[in-house]
Amino acid sequence: MRRSTNxxxxxxxxxxxxxxxxxxxxxxxxxxxWARFSTWRExxxxxxxxxxxxxxxxxxxxxxxxxxxxxxxxxxxxxxxxVASDISPEMMELARGEYPTDRLLECVQADITNTGFPRRSxxxxxxxxxxxxxxxxxxxxxxxxxxxxxxxxxxxxxxxxSPLQRVKKKILAIIRREHVPAPCPVPLWEIIAECEAVGFKxxxxxxxxxxxxxxxxxxxxRK
Numbered sequence: 382m383r384r385s386t387n388x389x390x391x392x393x394x395x396x397x398x399x400x401x402x403x404x405x406x407x408x409x410x411x412x413x414x415w416a417r418f419s420t421w422r423e424x425x426x427x428x429x430x431x432x433x434x435x436x437x438x439x440x441x442x443x444x445x446x447x448x449x450x451x452x453x454x455x456x457x458x459x460x461x462x463x464v465a466s467d468i469s470p471e472m473m474e475l476a477r478g479e480y481p482t483d484r485l486l487e488c489v490q491a492d493i494t495n496t497g498f499p500r501r502s503x504x505x506x507x508x509x510x511x512x513x514x515x516x517x518x519x520x521x522x523x524x525x526x527x528x529x530x531x532x533x534x535x536x537x538x539x540x541x542x543s544p545l546q547r548v549k550k551k552i553l554a555i556i557r558r559e560h561v562p563a564p565c566p567v568p569l570w571e572i573i574a575e576c577e578a579v580g581f582k583x584x585x586x587x588x589x590x591x592x593x594x595x596x597x598x599x600x601x602x603r604k
Contacts, residue, residue: 398471399471399474401471402449402469402471402472402475403475405448405449405472406448406449406451406475409449410449418590419589419590419596420451422589423509423510423589423596424451424455426587426589427452427509427536427598428455428458430585430598431459431505434505434534436460437461438460438461438484439462440461440462440504440505441461441463441486441502441504442461442462442463442464442503442505442506442507443463443464443466443498443503443505443506443507443530443531444456444463444464444465444507445465445467445493445506445507445508446467446468446469446472446508447465447467447472447473447476448467448469448472448476448510449472449475449479450465450473450475450476450478450479450480451479452507452509453465453476453478453479453480453481454479456480456481456484457481460484461484462484462486463480463481463484463485464486464487464488464489464498464503465485465487465488465489466488466489466490466491466496466498467490467491468490468491468492468493470490473488476488493508493523493526493527494519494522494523494525495522495526496526496530498530500529501532502530502532503530504531504533505533505534505535505536506527506530506531506534506535506536507535507536507537508523508527508535508536508537508538509536509537509538510538512538512539512572513538513540513563513564513565514563514564514565515565516565517565517567520565520567520572520575521575521579524575524576524578524579525579527579528579528580531601531603532603533602533603534600534601534602535581535600535602536599536600536601537576537598537599538597538599539567539572539596539597539599540565540566540595540597541566541567541568541588541596541597542567542568542595543568543569543595545592563596566595569597573586573599580603580604581602581603581604582602582603583599583600584600584601584602585598585599585600586599586600
């Protein structure tokens, strides 16, 4: 399948340098900005959702794309074992030290649309900050692959398109010209329909920061 140029340059190959990876990590973890607050809020909600389930040391969780391991510290609070995966080795270099060393099974370079992992091999798959960066065909491929890997729970985020968010974008375009919105948001009903089409039931969906952020978190279970 032919990939779009924007996907290749802005996402697929965007973080294939140590400098870019380090900048990304600083932007989301140490700098005082909206991205850091949004990441903190996202992690709080993810921890809450993971805590709704009983996990054991036999469970395996896939963090994909893991980026620089921003979720690593959160995973210290749970007993499951972790596989971290990203298409960028440079990002994963910064990720390794964030996860609990006794429960990080491996860091694997992989494309989320075709990972090579065994089918139904993960109790949970976590996919944050990715689906709103890619066009519709890549979204569908990624969701099909995620569905093939997960045997219990999937937690995803995706920026959503709505009249309210379009108003917010227009305001931000005036007062914050440097603001770069998510390139491929979709209506919430559409991402829900895509998830259901690959065999999931959406058990919970909610905005990460209502109105102020376009990002929604969805908790999926197998039908």
